[in-house]
Amino acid sequence: MSTIFDLSQPGRNAAAQCARSDGAALAGLPEAALRTAPPALPEVSELQAVRHYTNLSAKNFAIDRQFYPLGSCTMKYNPRGAHRAASLPGFLDRHPLAPERASQGFMGCLFALQELLKEVTGMAAVSLTPMAGAQGEFAGVAMIRAYHRARGDLERREILTPDAAHGTNPATAVMCGYTVREVAVDGNGDVDLDALKAAVGPQTAGLMMTNPSTCGVFERQAVQIAQVVHDAGGLLYYDGANLNAILGKVRPADMGFDVLHLNLHKTFATPHGGGGPGAGPVGVGERLLPHLPVPFVARGEDGYRWLTEDDVPGTIGRLSAFAGNAGILLRALAYALMLGRAGMDRVSDFAVLNAAYLAARLKAAGFELAYPNRAATHEFILTLAAEAKAHGVSAMDVAKRLLDFGVHAPTTYFPLLVPECFLIEPTETECREELDRFVEAMATIAEEAQRDPEHLRTAPHSLPVGRLDDVKAARNLKLRWTPPG
Amino acid sequence: MPFIPHTPADEQAMLEQIGVDSIAALFAEIPAELRVDGPPPLVPGAGRDSWNEGALPPAASGEAMSEMAMLRWMGERAERDAGLACFAGAGCYDHHVPAAVWDIAGRGEFMTAYTPYQAEASQGTLQLVFEYQTMMCELTAMDASNASVYDGASGLAEAILMAVRKVARKTGPRRVLMAETLHPHYRDAARNIVANQGVEIETLPMAQGRCDLRRLPDDGAVAAVVLQQPNFFGLLEDADRLTDWAKGQGAAVIGVVNPLTLAVLKPPGQWGDAGADIACGDGQPLGAPMSSGGPSFGFICAKSAFTRQLPGRIIGQTEDASGRIGYSLTLQAREQHIRRGKATSNICTNQGLLVTAGAVHMALMGSKGLAAAACASRANTLRLVERLCAIEGVRPLFPGPFFHECALALPKPAGEVLDALLDHGILGGVSLARHFPALGDALLVCATEKRSAEEIDAYGQALAAVIAE
Incomplete structure (x- = not known):
């Protein structure tokens, strides 16, 4: 998608946003303190800016749009x-x-x-x-x-x-x-x-x-x-x-x-x-x-x-x-x-209920819990080490594939001491059907891992971009837009 | 149950799946002696008199309030403080924010996303921050920007640590000179944050409200020099000369700047012969309401030699396997989640949503709109100062040009004057008594583009009346 700078045309601006003023306001300031050329900010109309950023917003996963079981981040509903x-x-x-x-x-x-x-x-x-x-x-x-x-x-x-x-x-x-x-x-x-x-x-x-x-x-x-x-x-x-x-x-x-x-x-x-x-x-x-x-x-x-x-x-x-x-x-x-006082208790009640339920269902679906002898709290850890060994798919591959199912991936590779791990925190504000959908997505992906592991290794397939090259981002540092050519 | 969707049937089925008979059983691993014995009064403090009695919401009994009741209760409190014409600045300014800014920033897609760790599912935020980084580099004339820090004051601390790491390395002087004309809260916060890392902070003294060019040390043992432009009093420093002097001492130059003023003032990257090395400050004038001082965002921009010293998130452009352009967090080996104790900073969460607002604000305003707001604010402040200085005993505290803030000498203690002005519906500025007692009865005033001629005149009349009392 174009950047806002690609949309820019010299001389265009959102005129309704310009306060009335004239250059005379700068009279009396020393010449040496003033800017000689204006900063090259975008020159766009108000509609162009609004449309550009609205379209960008559609490229985000967010709690308002997706289940977001990011462990340790407590992505619960944010009341309007x-x-x-x-x-x-x-x-x-x-x-x-x-x-x-x-x-x-x-x-x-x-x-x-x-x-x-x-x-x-x-x-x-x-x-x-x-x-x-x-x-x-x-x-x-x-x-x-x-x-x-x-x-x-x-x-x-x-x-x-x-x-x-x-x-x-x-x-x-x-x-x-x-x-x-x-x-x-x-x-x-x-x-x-x-x-x-x-x-x-x-x-x-x-x-x-x-x-x-x-x-x-x-x-x-x-x-x-x-x-x-x-x-x-x-x-x-x-x-x-x-x-x-x-x-x-x-x-x-x-x-x-x-x-x-x-x-x-x-x-x-x-x-x-x-x-x-x-x-x-x-x-x-x-x-x-x-x-x-x-x-x-x-x-x-x-x-x-x-x-x-x-x-x-x-x-x-x-x-x-x-x-x-x-x-x-x-x-x-x-x-x-x-929430009130009783509502506080219920937060932890249902945060833990949701996590324990998700852990139980994933275990029943064949996934391995990192701490099988322990009760889940508001979050729990899966280790995908067995899947990695059997099919050559990493926790990151599974995470990227989950995105195709319209679910934000859990936290991956943290804590570091559990290999190929997912830290999963559903929070109390998710309903049971949403948790069930997550289990189904995970089960489907596990099945794909056996049948077509490459499909996981190249995921995601349905988002605005495919898997991005982080190494290239760090090696050929490009931290700002520059004019083409 | 507020915000919890479970029906009794859900709860039952879920407990069965888990294999326990009650939710309480899920907490069995917590030692009994640690559990709170019965619900203590919580929201807000029923049964205790420590809490605001006389103004208690229905939730005093610990009951939940409906959204409507909560809004009424909070609304009463918001209303109590409302309605003043604001002539205060000192790091937080009452500028117009285009309506579209928060319509966009308030969209759930931006507001309820997490830090963009999963790049492919976060291209909206990532591209926006990449655009923001570009805009900030343009405003400051620097090579790189990070994705924000908390605010201007804490950002200055990070900038100082960057400079000391780069310039002093392991054995050089860890001495930093900070202008006396810097915002006193910035001085305090930066000092408090770097205090335990062996950084020595000294003050670069002022004369007549600006850095004293006659008292610049020349011993060469300085890691960094911190200047603010316009300075705390709204005055313009001789940034060129100060930068050249500091660079001559082998020090890095850190410019604390108001981003709005950079639409018309020389950017720190062009100060003196070589330019400052790091520019930082508070993004509040770019789309953030005053909101009691937060949230806004801190920005840090740097010359390329300092890029790898930047704290926090940085977004870079990259591509996917089929060559489509995308954006992701980069240089993460600087950060705490990878580097732990060796990270450039402990910062994790930053001020992402305010950066979203800031980027939209800059795109909507363009350089022309920002310059207009800056010029209109200066014009209004000139008008205000002229109006107030027509009153017997009121005069500019310092000579020399100011930008859109001005320190005034008063014939009465500023605290008393400000208090009396409240009865006229006016927030008259910020008293300098606490931080600069040697300056006598003095007040820092600011009139942004939002202040009308009528409000400025009303301030003049009210001040005259208060001083005559």
Whole structure:
């Protein structure tokens, strides 16, 4: 399909979008500060732009169009009501530095969300400012560092993560100036407790983990793990990526975690937007309270007010220009209000029911579960190693072929320790018929793998493009459009 | 059940397939002592007085609200803050956003897609971001753009880390000079984010609201210099001279820029003899509503020598087996999901939907539309400053040309003035008291193309009345 630049014609523009102005407005500015030639942006009509981007949109898979069982990403329905609420003019038009007196409505919403997240996690306080999960992780580990430093405990240089952890965990630890030591996970998907005991020591600043783990199973030794790390003087970080499995049922604070982040774009149904924006609020227990990132909202006698560096002298400070992804926070609050308390429990009930059902049906259809002795949580792992060996088709081939059935592929090759794996997370918002269709598609593909494996290796066959050459993309770097010729 | 489609018959059949007799049995592996004992009050805090009493929605009892009830409850709060004429800028601006921008960005196909890992099923987002990267390279006169970072301030931190990795490598100086005239929140956020990686940040001092050209160090031990153009006070720096000086010190130059102004101002890639190395900033003026400061998107563009230092997603053009052009995530070996602890950044989710809006915005506006919005904003700010400075005791704080923001000296504390202006329906700007107490009673004002002549005049009348009180 043409790019917007291919549609461009010199001298054309969307005139209704031009504010009235004249070049005289630039009078008085030094010549040297001005641009000599305008940037070569597209010159198109309003209709051309609208049609181009509408046509592009049709080339996307999205929850609104397809089942999207992408493990660890919690691709649930994004309620339009929440989108409407966050798009109310009073919210969209609020300037971030408006005085508190003119911001009580907005601040009341943030305060409500802070309180709600405190209750659902068991934490003592919440700051909403981190703008995505990885920034929440950064905030959490930076707080761990600030805590040790404030105590004069300067020898703790290491963060532990299970070897199945999300890549953001080690990357975050390094951004916070730590080295990373990985701890093995055993054959049942639990952390190897002996390996953990051998790994902790006076150098341990903390441990980062999810629960349920990235293996799609509940870490049964959570309390013992916390004990080992705490006894060594370290703190525990909860990566909230998998909270959907236990929402309303288990509070991370009760598992011994000192600090956590939540992915509101997962558990609280805010849209993923083709790669964001997200929101990664952090919650802390009493020990890390003095270090929370600012700003956050407090309620005083005469209304809500911001707490800033002046109120929280031990803070790790601000991590963005203003107060995080406010519009996403409002969507999450709207979703929570529509769920109510009992609705939170039902999220995990049906997220787990759907995953367990899908796992049972796939197993019955002949697929191999990576952890057959364990209960599925909100997600589970298939290993396609047997299919790969028998027919020479990889998990990636099966994933690409699934796209032809109008199903987004599950997460592939993660966690890395399970060969040829699919991490499958259906979420609670899918109906049974949709899950059944997925099983049928998988069964058909398994049959194709025997009969015509090449058909899988060259999939997809029905999308706007065939399998794309990633190697070429990296080798002949072309990162922007250039005029032909 | 809100957003859960299961009928009792579904539930029963599914449990039978699994081979358990209740949903509770699916949670049997969770140790009993970890489970919440009965539903605690949650939404929003029934039985506790910590939560906003007096303004509680029906859900106070923990019940779900219908969409209608939720919208009413949120609507009351949105309404409470609405209706001010906005004369505040300081990194977030009240520009017109064409109606088509969010009609398109709000389409489910864009809004409810994930990060485009499955390229063949994500060509819409991928091509759009490829087009966005091209537009940003054009605006900044740089060679490469990533697919966004969170916002301008956190993006600056990433830019600093890029520069330090490239310039200082393992043994060079990890010293970064940051202009005092940079947005103070950017300074704080960048410092907080790079704090634990051994980067030393020093301030490049200002004189009369601009970088002091007489106090530029020349010891050569600098990895990067950070400038903002227009700077926090809306003033124009001598970007050419500062760039030439910094390059002479062996430092990388990072330009923090407002993308709208680049329709008319010299792009960072052309500053001085060699150009800046990295341009970053906040994309909010390109199609994002103010929305309390987020979400917007941060952008980072760089000269080709720095491409492999870029954080986060980058889209590249490639083809399929039959030679059809397509787009995919590329240079992924920089990223955390491949490289883990050795990645260029921990960033994963970025601000994709705002980039979608930004690309549509730029396509609709074109360079002509962006220039018109920038010029109209400058014209309005000139008019505003003239109007306000006609009031006894109000004057520009600094000499020299400003773009579309201006710092004013007031005869009264800015906080008091701003508070009193609220009663006139005016958000009068941003007080400089907190970050620049030495500047006395000062206010940063901005009038975008959306402010009418009547609103500007009303501000003048209100300010005169407030100062006379």
